[in-house]
Amino acid sequence: QVQLVESGGGLVQAGGSLRLSCAASGNIFSISDMGWYRQGPGKPRELVASITSGRTTNYADSVKGRFTISRDSAKNTVYLQMNSLTPVDTAVYFCNAFVLTGATAYRYREYWGQGTQVTVSS
Secondary structure (H helix, E strand, C coil): CEEEEEECCEEEECCCCEEEEEEEEECEEEEEEEEEEEECCCCCCEEEEEECCCCCEEECCCCCCCEEEEEEHHHCEEEEEECCCCHHHCEEEEEEEEEEECCCCCCCEEEECCCEEEEEEC
């Protein structure tokens, strides 16, 4: 069993910054890729940023240059630093991770956090 617990969401003004955190816990043997997704009102869920176990990063064009994803492998935690926020960034943000558990250490399984609301006012 694996849980992803997110924190850091909230209400900010346009131009402001926010830092999201997501910590994985449970019967973890290894974690591969981790990432952040978001789903805005009336919009499909989209990938915001991802990071591999080797620290290779990938960003959506809409956030490149403004957002930074990072991870602390010792803490099983992924972060998303969000700067220069605009109202279009308003969404529910979800973290995910591909995890090998101690009970099933053959293939990575994808886990999701519960989602945290980010609201950017104009």
